[in-house]
Amino acid sequence: MIEVIGVKKYYGTTATGLENESVAISKGEIVGILGENGSGKTTLLKAIMGLCELNEGKVLIEGKPVKKMYGKMAFITCEGSFFPWMKPLEYGEFLSNTVPGFDMDKYTRFLKYFELDMKQKIKNFSHGQKTKLEIAAGLCRGAEYILMDEPFTGKDMFTRRDFLKLMISSLKGNETILIATHLADEIENFIDRVIILRHGRIRADLQMDEIRMSDRDLKSVLMEITGYREDNYKRIFTMRQ
Amino acid sequence: MIDFTRLNLNNKEPVYVQIASFVKKQILAGSAKSGEELPSRRELAALLGINPNTVQKAYRLMEEEGYVRTLSNSGSIIYTDEKILSAVGNEFTKELVAHFVKAAKDINMTFKQTIDLISEVWDEI
Numbered sequence: 134m135i136e137v138i139g140v141k142k143y144y145g146t147t148a149t150g151l152e153n154e155s156v157a158i159s160k161g162e163i164v165g166i167l168g169e170n171g172s173g174k175t176t177l178l179k180a181i182m183g184l185c186e187l188n189e190g191k192v193l194i195e196g197k198p199v200k201k202m203y204g205k206m207a208f209i210t211c212e213g214s215f216f217p218w219m220k221p222l223e224y225g226e227f228l229s230n231t232v233p234g235f236d237m238d239k240y241t242r243f244l245k246y247f248e249l250d251m252k253q254k255i256k257n258f259s260h261g262q263k264t265k266l267e268i269a270a271g272l273c274r275g276a277e278y279i280l281m282d283e284p285f286t287g288k289d290m291f292t293r294r295d296f297l298k299l300m301i302s303s304l305k306g307n308e309t310i311l312i313a314t315h316l317a318d319e320i321e322n323f324i325d326r327v328i329i330l331r332h333g334r335i336r337a338d339l340q341m342d343e344i345r346m347s348d349r350d351l352k353s354v355l356m357e358i359t360g361y362r363e364d365n366y367k368r369i370f371t372m373r374q
Numbered sequence: 375m376i377d378f379t380r381l382n383l384n385n386k387e388p389v390y391v392q393i394a395s396f397v398k399k400q401i402l403a404g405s406a407k408s409g410e411e412l413p414s415r416r417e418l419a420a421l422l423g424i425n426p427n428t429v430q431k432a433y434r435l436m437e438e439e440g441y442v443r444t445l446s447n448s449g450s451i452i453y454t455d456e457k458i459l460s461a462v463g464n465e466f467t468k469e470l471v472a473h474f475v476k477a478a479k480d481i482n483m484t485f486k487q488t489i490d491l492i493s494e495v496w497d498e499i
Contacts, residue, residue: 163425294423302420322383322424342388350385 134160135278135309140180140190149333150176153189156328156335158309160277165320166313167351168330169359174313177330178280181311182208194278204233207276211286213263214270217256221249221266234275239303243269246299261288268296272303281312285319293319317351327351329358376406376452378413378421389424393432394439398462401441401454408454412442 135158142150151173158164166174179185181192183199194202208214215224221244228235244251247265249258255266268284285293297319312320321341329337336358344354355361381396383389400406412418415433419426433450436442440458444450454462478488 161427163427297423298420301423301425302416304416304426306416306426321385322389322422322428325425325427342390345386345388348386 134158134195135181135311136193136196137177137181138191138193140177140192141188142176142180142185143188149173150185151180152333154333154335155190156338158311160309161307163310163323163325164312165317165324165327166311166330167315167317167327167355168336169315172330173333174330175282176333177328178208178210178282178311178313182206182280184208202278205277207271207274207279208282209267209271209279209284210282211264211267211284212282213267215255215263215266218254220254221251224255224266224270228270228274232274236273236275240269240273243273243299264288268300272300275305277308279308279310281310281314283314284312285314285316297323317355321351327354329355331358375411375413376400378418381422383422383424389422389428390432390435393418393422393429394435397436397452398441398466401452401459402463402466406452408452410452412450412452414449 137154137156139153139155140151141153144150154173154177166177168174176185180187181194181199183192192199194206199206216227219227222241225235225237225240225244228240229237244266247262247269249262249266249269255263258266264284264286271279271281284296288296293316301323312324314320324341326340327337327344328335329339337354339354341351344351376397378396381393383392387395397406397412412433413421415426415429419429422429433442433444437444437450439462441452441454441462442450443453475488483491
């Protein structure tokens with residue numbers, strides 16, 4: 134169980150990250166965190182991972198502060214959490230020595246599957262290759278809480294699908310997963326629940342089955358919340374200079 | 375083995391309901407026979423790109439509806455007898471006709487027009 138309790142996070146003095154938000158996520162749930170750029174998706178994940186200082190509020194994992202739960206958590210981010218000067222296998226060895234549940238065998242399989250060059254230092258990898266390495270490392274930690282920030286970035290449609298399948302086959306079944314993304318289509322069938330953020334606030338928190346039973350889909354719910362209008366682009370022609 | 379790659383998920387119905395309907399259709403079409411094994415929950419989840427909890431939910435629904443049985447840990451199989459077949463058949467055909475009747479009513483067709491048209495098309499196909 135992840136409990137976010139009254140979390141408030143500002144960047145600088147006024148830029149809002151999150152505005153006094155609370156949410157609880159049960160064990161085993163797979164949750165999509167959606168919203169436009171700047172809506173607070175990454176801030177929410179970082180707050181849960183304890184990677185940013187909060188202005189107010191707290192986060193508890195199984196009732197304990199995050200710092201005591203790192204062994205059970207994985208954070209997969211497009212920013213990368215690896216050491217750039219290491220080669221992929223050196224990084225794997227580092228993880229084996231520091232993360233109790235790390236599965237080195239699975240990690241090397243992932244590296245081979247992704248066709249990553251073992252002789253290169255990670256810093257010389259392309260953006261796409263770095264993401265693959267990040268995913269391999271994240272999914273092999275044996276974590277019970279997996280948080281992903283835009284894991285589909287820089288991948289084409291088929292790679293995105295493969296990635297999802299790969300991830301699903303590597304799950305044990307007890308994992309709690311949070312995926313922050315703006316690609317609703319890719320995760321529509323994968324998530325149990327969706328949390329939609331806008332301007333640092335949680336604007337919707339729905340079960341996917343609930344959305345479907347009410348004859349809607351994820352995209353229409355997103356449009357409703359962001360106030361997206363199909364003819365909005367026409368405003369540019371009528372705006373005053 | 376049921377070919378689940380032919381299941382195209384829509385975003386209108388809950389995914390677990392779609393899986394159950396698909397299996398029912400295979401049973402009625404005769405391509406899923408009693409005793410046939412279903413893929414493991416994890417396999418099916420990966421194949422369809424959905425989460426294993428959803429597959430679990432679908433299997434539970436199918437067990438409740440009677441045409442899937444799970445034998446301890448050795449996986450799940452299709453189970454049909456005459457009673458189950460006719461129940462599944464009735465439900466499915468009724469749903470099919472209900473869809474059709476609704477579409478006909480939506481465009482203000484009368485009962486007689488509809489029946490006449492059915493007889494006509496019935497002979498053509």
